[in-house]
Amino acid sequence: MKFVPFFIFLVLIDLYFYFGTVSSVNKLAGSISFYKIFYWFLSAIIYSAIIYVIVTYEKTANTAGFNNTITYSSFIFIVFIAKFIGLFPLLLDDVIRLFKFIINFFDKPPHNYDNSRSEFLRKSAIVISASIFSTLLFGMIWGRYNFKKNFKNIFIKNWPSCKSDYKIIHISDLHLGSFNSVEHLEEVVEMINEEKPNLVVFTGDLVNNYYSEAIPYVNTLKKIKAKDGKFSILGNHDYCDYVGWNRSSEKWKENFKNLINLEKKSGFDVLLNEARIIKVGNSQINLVGVENWGAGKFNKDGDLDLAMQGVDDNMPTILLSHDPSHWSQKVLKSKYKIDLQLSGHTHGMQFGIEIPGFKWSPAKYRYKQWAGLYAYNDSQIYVNRGLGHLGYAGRVGIMPDISVLNIKNK
Ligand SMILES: [Fe+2]
Numbered sequence: 001m002k003f004v005p006f007f008i009f010l011v012l013i014d015l016y017f018y019f020g021t022v023s024s025v026n027k028l029a030g031s032i033s034f035y036k037i038f039y040w041f042l043s044a045i046i047y048s049a050i051i052y053v054i055v056t057y058e059k060t061a062n063t064a065g066f067n068n069t070i071t072y073s074s075f076i077f078i079v080f081i082a083k084f085i086g087l088f089p090l091l092l093d094d095v096i097r098l099f100k101f102i103i104n105f106f107d108k109p110p111h112n113y114d115n116s117r118s119e120f121l122r123k124s125a126i127v128i129s130a131s132i133f134s135t136l137l138f139g140m141i142w143g144r145y146n147f148k149k150n151f152k153n154i155f156i157k158n159w160p161s162c163k164s165d166y167k168i169i170h171i172s173d174l175h176l177g178s179f180n181s182v183e184h185l186e187e188v189v190e191m192i193n194e195e196k197p198n199l200v201v202f203t204g205d206l207v208n209n210y211y212s213e214a215i216p217y218v219n220t221l222k223k224i225k226a227k228d229g230k231f232s233i234l235g236n237h238d239y240c241d242y243v244g245w246n247r248s249s250e251k252w253k254e255n256f257k258n259l260i261n262l263e264k265k266s267g268f269d270v271l272l273n274e275a276r277i278i279k280v281g282n283s284q285i286n287l288v289g290v291e292n293w294g295a296g297k298f299n300k301d302g303d304l305d306l307a308m309q310g311v312d313d314n315m316p317t318i319l320l321s322h323d324p325s326h327w328s329q330k331v332l333k334s335k336y337k338i339d340l341q342l343s344g345h346t347h348g349m350q351f352g353i354e355i356p357g358f359k360w361s362p363a364k365y366r367y368k369q370w371a372g373l374y375a376y377n378d379s380q381i382y383v384n385r386g387l388g389h390l391g392y393a394g395r396v397g398i399m400p401d402i403s404v405l406n407i408k409n410k
C-alpha cells in the first residue's frame with residue numbers, strides 16, 4: 001500500500017506528458033494511433049517492471065541476482081526522469097496559457113485570444129526527454145563497465161628514493177551487488193595486473209549491504225597481484241546499516257564478520273583503525289587505514305587517534321579513508337602529519353563531464369573533493385571515482401575508475 005502514492009505520481013507524469021505531446025508526435029508520425037499504441041505499450045512494460053522490482057526486492061536483495069533488480073529499476077528511473085524533466089516546457093506552456101486566459105477574462109469582448117499550445121514548447125518537451133533518455137540509456141549500455149585507467153603523478157616530501165616511481169593502484173566502491181557478471185571484474189583484475197603495481201589499495205564499499213553479494217567475486221579478487229601487498233578499508237555500505245538491522249543483533253554481527261573474512265579470503269589486509277609499515281626502496285612508509293567516517297548522517301566508526309597510535313610520522317604517511325569529507329573535517333584539523341589521503345565514496349555521482357583541463361559533476365556541490373587530486377598546505381587527497389555503481393546502473397562522463405598513482409619524491 002505504501003507504493004500507491006508513488007504509483008499515482010508516476011501515472012500523473014505519464015498522462016501529463018502524453019496529452020502534452022500527442023498532437024505533435026501524431027503530426028510528425030502522420031498517424032493518430034501510432035503514438036497512442038507505442039506510448040502506452042511501453043508504459044505497460046514499465047509498470048510491469050515496477051511491480052516486478054517491488055515484489056522481488058526483498059527476496060533478491062542479499063543475493064547475486066540483485067543486479068537484475070538494479071538494471072530494471074535503473075531503466076524505470078531513466079524513463080521517468082526523462083519524462084519528468086520533459087514536463088517543464090509543458091508546464092511553462094500551461095502557465096502562459098493560464099495567464100492569457102486570465103487577461104482575456106477581464107478584457108473587453110470580443111474574445112479572440114489563441115489558447116492553443118505552443119508547438120515550440122511541445123517539441124522542446126519531446127527533444128529534451130528523448131535526449132535525456134538516450135544519454136542515460138547509453139550510460140547504462142556503454143558507460144557502466146567502461147573501465148578507465150586514470151594516471152596521476154603524486155609528489156610527497158621525503159618519499160624514499162627508488163630507481164623507479166612507486167606505483168599504487170587505487171580502486172574504490174565496487175558495490176559488488178550491482179555487478180552483473182564475474183567477467184567484468186576479471187577485466188578489472190587484468191587491467192590492474194598489467195600495471196605490475198607495488199601496492200593495491202581498495203577504499204571501501206565492497207558491497208551495497210550484505211556480505212553475500214561478494215561471494216561470487218572472491219576468486220576473481222584473489223587474482224589481483226601487488227608486490228608489497230593489497231590493503232583495504234570499509235565504506236559506509238559495508239556495515240549493513242541501510243537495511244534496518246540493529247548493530248547489536250546476531251545477524252548484523254554475523255554479516256560484518258563474514259564481510260571481513262571475505263576481504264581476507266580475497267587477499268586483502270583490512271585496516272580497521274590500524275597501521276602497517278611498508279618497505280619502499282631502502283626506507284619505509286606508514287600505511288594507515290580507518291573505518292568509515294562520513295560527514296552528516298553517515299556512520300563515524302573511523303578513529304584516527306586509534307589508527308595513528310604508535311605511527312612514526314618522521315616517515316611519509318598515506319591514509320586510507322573512504323569518505324573524502326574526513327580529510328577536511330578531521331584529518332586536516334588533527335595533529336598528525338598525513339601526506340596523502342586516498343578516498344572514494346563520491347562515485348563522481350556517475351554523471352558529469354571530464355575532459356583535460358575541465359571537470360564537472362553534480363558531486364562537486366556535495367563534496368569539495370570529489371574526483372582526482374587536491375592539496376592543502378603539505379597534505380594531499382586523491383579521490384577515486386569508484387569502479388562500481390549504486391542506484392543508476394550506468395555512468396555518463398565519469399567512467400569507472402582504476403587509478404594508477406605514481407608516487408615521486410618532492
Ligand atoms: Fe560507494
Ligand SMILES: [Fe+2]
Pocket residue numbers: 205235236237322344345346
Ligand atoms: Fe560510500
